[in-house]
Amino acid sequence: MQKKLGRNTVVLLGIGHTNAHVLRKWKMKPLENAELVCVSNFPISTYSGMLPGALSGQYPSEKMEIDLVRLCASAGVRLILDEVVGVDPLEQRLLFRNRPSLAYDALSIGVGSVPTFGDVEISDHNPLISVKPMQTFLSRLRDRLEACGGGGNPRVAVVGGGIGSIEIALCLDQRMKTNPTSLGLESGQQCDISLITGGDRIGAGLLESTRDKVESHFQRRGIKAIAGSRVAQITPSGLVLKNGATEEADVVIWATSAIAPPILKALSLESDERGFVLTKSTLQSTSSDQIFAVGDSGTMQDQALVKAGVFAVRQGPFLWDNIRRLLENRKLVNYVPQANFLKLINTADGSAIGEYKSRSFQGRWCWALKNRIDLKFMKMYQDYSPMEMAEVSADPEDVMRCLGCGGKIGSKLLGEVLKELEVPAHEDVIIGLENPDDAAVIRTHGGQVTVTTDFFASPMDDPYLVGQIALLNSASDCCVMGAQPTSALAIVQLPLGHPRAQLQVMRELMAGSVAELKKMNATIVGGHSIEGPRLTAGFTVLGRQLTDPKTKGMLEEGDLLVSTKPLGTGVLLAALMQGLLPGKSYLPLVNTMLLSNYIAIRLIQDYQISAITDVTGFGMAGHLAEMLKASGKSATIRMDEVRLLPGCQALIDAGIESTLAPDNRLVTDKVQFIGDAALPANAALFDPQTSGGLLFGIAESRLPEVLDFLGHEGFEETCVIGEVTANPAATSALTVVS
Numbered sequence: 138m139q140k141k142l143g144r145n146t147v148v149l150l151g152i153g154h155t156n157a158h159v160l161r162k163w164k165m166k167p168l169e170n171a172e173l174v175c176v177s178n179f180p181i182s183t184y185s186g187m188l189p190g191a192l193s194g195q196y197p198s199e200k201m202e203i204d205l206v207r208l209c210a211s212a213g214v215r216l217i218l219d220e221v222v223g224v225d226p227l228e229q230r231l232l233f234r235n236r237p238s239l240a241y242d243a244l245s246i247g248v249g250s251v252p253t254f255g256d257v258e259i260s261d262h263n264p265l266i267s268v269k270p271m272q273t274f275l276s277r278l279r280d281r282l283e284a285c286g287g288g289g290n291p292r293v294a295v296v297g298g299g300i301g302s303i304e305i306a307l308c309l310d311q312r313m314k315t316n317p318t319s320l321g322l323e324s325g326q327q328c329d330i331s332l333i334t335g336g337d338r339i340g341a342g343l344l345e346s347t348r349d350k351v352e353s354h355f356q357r358r359g360i361k362a363i364a365g366s367r368v369a370q371i372t373p374s375g376l377v378l379k380n381g382a383t384e385e386a387d388v389v390i391w392a393t394s395a396i397a398p399p400i401l402k403a404l405s406l407e408s409d410e411r412g413f414v415l416t417k418s419t420l421q422s423t424s425s426d427q428i429f430a431v432g433d434s435g436t437m438q439d440q441a442l443v444k445a446g447v448f449a450v451r452q453g454p455f456l457w458d459n460i461r462r463l464l465e466n467r468k469l470v471n472y473v474p475q476a477n478f479l480k481l482i483n484t485a486d487g488s489a490i491g492e493y494k495s496r497s498f499q500g501r502w503c504w505a506l507k508n509r510i511d512l513k514f515m516k517m518y519q520d521y522s523p524m525e526m527a528e529v530s531a532d533p534e535d536v537m538r539c540l541g542c543g544g545k546i547g548s549k550l551l552g553e554v555l556k557e558l559e560v561p562a563h564e565d566v567i568i569g570l571e572n573p574d575d576a577a578v579i580r581t582h583g584g585q586v587t588v589t590t591d592f593f594a595s596p597m598d599d600p601y602l603v604g605q606i607a608l609l610n611s612a613s614d615c616c617v618m619g620a621q622p623t624s625a626l627a628i629v630q631l632p633l634g635h636p637r638a639q640l641q642v643m644r645e646l647m648a649g650s651v652a653e654l655k656k657m658n659a660t661i662v663g664g665h666s667i668e669g670p671r672l673t674a675g676f677t678v679l680g681r682q683l684t685d686p687k688t689k690g691m692l693e694e695g696d697l698l699v700s701t702k703p704l705g706t707g708v709l710l711a712a713l714m715q716g717l718l719p720g721k722s723y724l725p726l727v728n729t730m731l732l733s734n735y736i737a738i739r740l741i742q743d744y745q746i747s748a749i750t751d752v753t754g755f756g757m758a759g760h761l762a763e764m765l766k767a768s769g770k771s772a773t774i775r776m777d778e779v780r781l782l783p784g785c786q787a788l789i790d791a792g793i794e795s796t797l798a799p800d801n802r803l804v805t806d807k808v809q810f811i812g813d814a815a816l817p818a819n820a821a822l823f824d825p826q827t828s829g830g831l832l833f834g835i836a837e838s839r840l841p842e843v844l845d846f847l848g849h850e851g852f853e854e855t856c857v858i859g860e861v862t863a864n865p866a867a868t869s870a871l872t873v874v875s
């Protein structure tokens with residue numbers, strides 16, 4: 138968060154075809170004095186036009202994906218991956234299940250659609266796979282086909298009469314004939330595919346001549362078309378149709394016509410009979426001028442458009458224009474949908490069927506055209522090169538801003554945040570935020586208090602997450618001493634910018650940290666906040682010792698060394714900041730940092746561990762070296778046991794590292810490598826960790842119960858990385874076996 142915070146906030150909910158255009162335009166030229174926030178349910182967005190091609194094996198799946206983590210990072214745009222539960226149009230706030238609401242000046246809803254089930258009865262243990270969410274469709278299909286096992290051809294029923302279901306049937310058929318093992322089948326296995334539609338023929342909405350072409354493809358390739366009756370029931374063994382016929386199936390792919398996803402109902406905006414948000418021709422919701430509904434999610438009053446990506450794409454430039462007009466109080470423009478559009482059906486055999494107006498055609502040239510259009514479209518969204526950021530202090534007003542205590546955040550802003558914050562009470566707090574004074578007064582229980590402090594410049598653009606991680610990172614030091622955190626003081630530097638945006642950042646940051654404090658039965662008692670070039674956050678945490686302090690120097694010879702989290706947060710965060718972190722690695726990164734080291738207290742109290750520390754800035758090698766020195770011991774660790782975060786190895790191989798890593802390698806004189814010291818994986822030992830895991834020693838006999846405990850607490854990546862040895866030469870050496 139290095140740029141200046143703007144006054145206005147534009148929020149995109151769901152980054153489909155239309156909203157992605159706004160994101161791309163923003164990257165090219167962000168709006169002055171405004172923030173863009175993207176809210177998505179996946180770190181990746183999928184382009185439906187290429188899904189069938191990825192299914193057939195014509196493209197690797199990455200070709201149909203927009204990596205939102207990389208695109209947002211490269212555009213300097215904030216990405217929130219969280220569940221939206223509602224909208225408050227009066228207060229102009231988007232409401233989330235797990236975090237504070239987000240204020241917006243313009244909100245664009247583009248969450249697409251889902252296939253309709255209508256009154257279909259669905260039994261338990263059914264073989265159903267919905268085409269949505271598209272992000273997981275291929276992996277769900279592969280798992281389902283794999284589960285069918287060897288012997289016999291799995292029977293696949295595709296339900297739906299439109300272009301999407303036709304392409305799925307044809308493309309699945311092609312994949313099965315060319316590379317069945319890549320979709321979970323055994324070599325030599327095929328699929329028996331059928332397509333079921335309630336219409337009189339397959340290809341609803343297509344010209345009769347186009348339907349003829351589709352049907353002849355089906356006949357030639359042995360795909361059964363069953364028309365004329367809708368599905369009544371999905372049973373464990375397949376389908377029962379309304380006319381009483383049955384269709385046995387091991388896999389049922391559901392790709393019927395579109396209805397609104399449940400989230401649209403939760404937003405309570407005026408909608409059409411299928412639940413899509415009703416809009417004016419400016420794409421604004423009829424319920425609120427600040428809300429746009431685009432792509433499949435919106436239905437324009439008096440316009441019976443089919444739900445198709447081509448309309449969603451065409452709306453992009455209108456949406457971008459109208460958002461700017463709305464923020465500038467200018468008259469909005471009307472979107473006029475195209476009367477006709479080109480339809481192209483990928484038959485996956487190097488050819489495609491097409492129609493435009495009253496003409497139907499097919500051939501290899503049709504596929505070449507479709508392929509060119511799709512690849513060109515996706516290329517626009519797969520440019521993840523970083524945007525040039527404006528210098529933060531370019532505004533002459535900033536030069537005049539006071540530093541020192543004059544850089545403090547205004548009391549009004551702080552007052553507003555504290556008013557909303559549900560600060561938990563704590564018996565040890567004598568004077569805290571309930572009755573604020575110059576300092577907090579804390580009861581110490583026998584005259585002893587454990588104190589620690591930590592803070593960092595935020596590598597992420599999400600203040601709520603930063604609040605959570607900064608708190609966990611700071612409190613961890615207290616917990617590994619065997620102290621129960623009781624209270625914390627915040628240290629915050631808010632980015633320069635508009636007070637309204639600063640309020641939002643502060644609100645989210647504090648809410649994130651208080652949410653984590655509550656889980657530890659601790660509270661916040663004060664802090665200090667200033668303005669500066671980038672978001673920086675940390676905490677001083679006070680704790681009450683529950684046992685004698687567990688120091689680092691208590692390792693014993695023969696102890697097994699246990700690490701509770703995979704390494705690599707430094708590498709992944711460095712990649713994130715450079716727009717290089719693959720979307721698939723983002724959630725594992727966030728989730729590992731959110732695993733709380735509060736459990737260190739239980740480890741110390743109940744599991745007789747010998748010594749413990751948390752792995753943070755100095756990296757695994759640095760922190761282990763500290764423990765060995767303090768304990769007067771040596772240790773051996775085996776690199777094949779050390780776990781890395783998903784994607785870490787590839788980023789290390791690509792030369793990505795944290796700027797702190799070279800300093801951490803200075804500990805190398807204490808490290809002896811057996812095997813290839815230059816192996817890239819060894820770099821992970823020197824990677825500085827943010828909210829890293831625990832590293833502790835334990836006798837082998839106690840290992841099973843401690844692993845069981847950690848597994849139940851969500852530390853599934855816990856592993857034994859080596860053991861403590863004697864130190865006859867008094868050099869406290871660390872031996873790394875690669």
Ligand SMILES: Cc1cc2nc3c(=O)[nH]c(=O)nc-3n(C[C@H](O)[C@H](O)[C@H](O)COP(=O)(O)OP(=O)(O)OC[C@H]3O[C@@H](n4cnc5c(N)ncnc54)[C@H](O)[C@@H]3O)c2cc1C
Nearest residue numbers: 151153154177178185248249301432433444445446447449
């Ligand atoms: C197999 C198939 C092939 C198709 N091929 C074509 C074609 O060739 N041409 C054509 O014109 N149309 C095609 N369509 C129709 C087309 O997919 C849709 O009309 C189009 O995707 C609509 O775009 P959108 O931006 O509204 O939604 P989407 O492209 O579906 O994007 C919605 C986004 O919102 C996200 N989202 C969903 N719920 C939430 C939530 N609660 N919170 C946050 N984010 C959320 C989703 O993850 C997704 O990234 C096809 C459909 C299918 C099923």
